[in-house]
Amino acid sequence: MFLKKYISDIFSAVKSLLKGMKLTGYYFTHRKEIITQQYPDNKEDMKPPERFRGEVVLIHDEQNEHACTGCTACELACPNATIKIITKFDVTPEGKKKKALDTFVYHLELCTMCNLCIEACPTDAIKMAQTFEHSVYDRSQLTKKLNKPGSKIREGVE
Amino acid sequence: MFSIENITHSIDAWLNSTFSPGLALLLESLLVGLCVIGLFTVLGLVLVLMERKVSAYMQIRMGPNRVGPGGVLQTVADTLKLAMKEGLTPDGADKFLFNLAPYLVIVVAMMILAPIAFAKGVQLWDLNIGVLYVSAVSSLSVIGILMAGWASNNKYSLLGAMRSGAQIVSYELSAGISIISIVVLTGSLRVSDIIASQQDGWWLFKGHIPAVLSFVIFIIAVTAETNRAPFDLAEAESELTAGFHTEYSGMKFALFFLAEYVNIFIVCAIAATLFLGGWMPLHIGHWSGFNHVMDYIPSSLWFMGKTFFLIFVIMWFRWTFPRLRIDQLLRLEWKYLLPISMFNLLLTALIAVKGWYF
Numbered sequence: 085m086f087l088k089k090y091i092s093d094i095f096s097a098v099k100s101l102l103k104g105m106k107l108t109g110y111y112f113t114h115r116k117e118i119i120t121q122q123y124p125d126n127k128e129d130m131k132p133p134e135r136f137r138g139e140v141v142l143i144h145d146e147q148n149e150h151a152c153t154g155c156t157a158c159e160l161a162c163p164n165a166t167i168k169i170i171t172k173f174d175v176t177p178e179g180k181k182k183k184a185l186d187t188f189v190y191h192l193e194l195c196t197m198c199n200l201c202i203e204a205c206p207t208d209a210i211k212m213a214q215t216f217e218h219s220v221y222d223r224s225q226l227t228k229k230l231n232k233p234g235s236k237i238r239e240g241v242e
Numbered sequence: 243m244f245s246i247e248n249i250t251h252s253i254d255a256w257l258n259s260t261f262s263p264g265l266a267l268l269l270e271s272l273l274v275g276l277c278v279i280g281l282f283t284v285l286g287l288v289l290v291l292m293e294r295k296v297s298a299y300m301q302i303r304m305g306p307n308r309v310g311p312g313g314v315l316q317t318v319a320d321t322l323k324l325a326m327k328e329g330l331t332p333d334g335a336d337k338f339l340f341n342l343a344p345y346l347v348i349v350v351a352m353m354i355l356a357p358i359a360f361a362k363g364v365q366l367w368d369l370n371i372g373v374l375y376v377s378a379v380s381s382l383s384v385i386g387i388l389m390a391g392w393a394s395n396n397k398y399s400l401l402g403a404m405r406s407g408a409q410i411v412s413y414e415l416s417a418g419i420s421i422i423s424i425v426v427l428t429g430s431l432r433v434s435d436i437i438a439s440q441q442d443g444w445w446l447f448k449g450h451i452p453a454v455l456s457f458v459i460f461i462i463a464v465t466a467e468t469n470r471a472p473f474d475l476a477e478a479e480s481e482l483t484a485g486f487h488t489e490y491s492g493m494k495f496a497l498f499f500l501a502e503y504v505n506i507f508i509v510c511a512i513a514a515t516l517f518l519g520g521w522m523p524l525h526i527g528h529w530s531g532f533n534h535v536m537d538y539i540p541s542s543l544w545f546m547g548k549t550f551f552l553i554f555v556i557m558w559f560r561w562t563f564p565r566l567r568i569d570q571l572l573r574l575e576w577k578y579l580l581p582i583s584m585f586n587l588l589l590t591a592l593i594a595v596k597g598w599y600f
Contacts, residue, residue: 094578101563108300108562120303 132214137197142230149238151209154185161204166194188230247363287317289503300561329492339393344497346386361542372433391486402485406476412575417463419583420456423590424516437520444519448600452590464509471560510552521545
C-alpha cells in the first residue's frame with residue numbers, strides 16, 4: 085500500500101516535471117514568441133500600449149478647447165503635490181462669476197505616474213500620454229504648464 | 243581525416259626527438275597545464291554566455307546581443323569588470339582560509355579533468371581506476387566550500403556552506419551508485435575500457451531500463467552536486483544573499499563562478515562518457531554501413547556535442563523548475579533517489595549476470 089503511493093507519487097512528479105519542460109522547450113524553439121523590442125533601433129515603428137503611463141497631458145481638441153473646469157480634484161488626489169491648479173474667475177454672459185482654469189502646473193520631476201489624478205478627474209480632462217523620453221539637462225524644463233495658450237473650456241462641460 | 247590525435251602524436255614525437263625523455267615529459271606537462279588553463283578560460287566564456295542566451299530564449303526575451311556580434315563578447319566584458327573589482331577581505335575573516343578556498347575549488351576542478359577522454363587518444367591520464375578517481379576527487383570540493391563559508395566570518399555564509407556541504411555529500415551517494423551500475427555492465431573502472439565497450443552502441447540504449455534509470459538519477463544527482471538550480475538554495479540570491487560566496491568579490495568571486503561552470507562541464511562530460519559513449523560515434527549493433535558513415539564525424543565533435551547537449555539539459559532544468567527548500571532537497575535524496583538507485587543497482591547486477599543486455 086505504501087509502495088503503491090510511493091510509485092504513483094514518483095510517476096505524477098515526473099509527469100509534472102516533463103510538462104514544465106515542454107513549455108520552456110516550446111519557448112526556446114519558437115523565436116516568434118519573443119516580446120522584447122530592441123529599443124533604440126525601432127523608434128520609427130514602436131508604439132507603447134494604450135495603458136502605458138508616461139506623463140500627464142491635458143486633452144485639447146481641434147478648436148484648442150479642453151475639458152478642465154478647475155475643480156482641483158486632481159490636485160487633491162495627487163499623493164505628492166505634483167499638480168498645482170491656479171484658477172481665475174470668469175464672468176459669464178449672464179454676469180455671474182464662474183471659476184475657470186488659469187494655469188495647470190505639473191511637476192514632471194515629482195510625478196510617480198500613479199494614475200490617481202486621472203481617476204479623480206470628473207470630466208476626463210487629463211490622460212496619460214505614451215511618451216517616456218523625458219531626460220533633460222535643465223531641471224526647470226520639467227515643470228510644465230499643461231493648458232495650451234489661448235485655450236478655454238469647451239461648451240457643455242460642467 | 244582531421245583528428246586531434248594526430249596533432250598530439252606529432253608534438254610528442256617532435257619533443258621526444260629534440261630533447262631528452264625527462265625534459266620532454268616536463269615540457270609536455272607544462273604544455274598540458276597551459277592547455278587545461280586555456281580550456282577553462284574558453285569554457286568559462288562560452289558557458290556563461292550560453293547560460294544567459296539559453297535562459298533568455300526560454301523566458302521569451304533575447305539575451306545579451308549588443309556587445310560584439312550577437313553578444314559573444316559579453317563574457318569578456320564581464321571578466322574585465324570582475325578583474326578590476328576590489329577583492330575585499332572582511333575584517334574578522336580567517337585570512338589564510340579565506341584566500342585559499344577559491345583556489346582549492348579551482349584546483350579540484352582541474353584535477354578531475356585528468357581521466358576524461360576528449361577525443362580518440364586524447365586523454366591526460368588513463369589510470370586503471372579512472373571512474374573511482376573522479377568520484378573521489380570531486381568530494382574534495384566540499385572542503386573548499388566549507389572553508390569559504392567558515393572563513394567569511396558571516397552567519398549567512400556559514401549557514402549556506404553547511405547546507406551546501408550536506409547537499410553535496412548526500413547526492414554523491416546516488417551519483418556514485420549510478421556510476422557503479424555502468425561499471426558493473428562494463429566490468430572495468432578504466433575510462434578507455436568503458437568507452438571501448440560502447441563500440442556497438444551506447445550504454446543508454448544497450449542497458450535499456452536500468453541504464454535509463456541510472457542516467458536519470460545521475461543527471462538529477464549531479465545537478466544537485468554542482469549546486470545548480472533547482473537545488474541552488476545555498477547560493478540563491480534571494481534566499482541567503484549569496485550563501486558561501488557572499489563575502490567574495492573581484493577575482494576570488496570570479497574563480498568560484500568559473501569553478502561552478504567548469505564543474506557543470508565536467509559532470510556532463512562524465513555522464514557523456516559513461517552513458518552516451520564519450521567520443522564513440524553512434525553505432526547500432528553490427529550495421530557496418532551505418533557505423534562507417536558515423537565514423538566520418540570527428541570524435542572530438544561527438545564528445546563536445548554530447549557534453550553540450552547535456553549542459554543544455556541541465557540549463558533547461560534551471561529555468562523550468564522552482565527552487566527546492568533544504569528539507570525537500572534532502573528528503574528527495576534520502577527517501578527517493580537513494581532507495582531507487584540501490585534497487586536499480588541490484589537490477590543492473592541481475593541483467594549483467596544473466597546477460598540480458600544488448
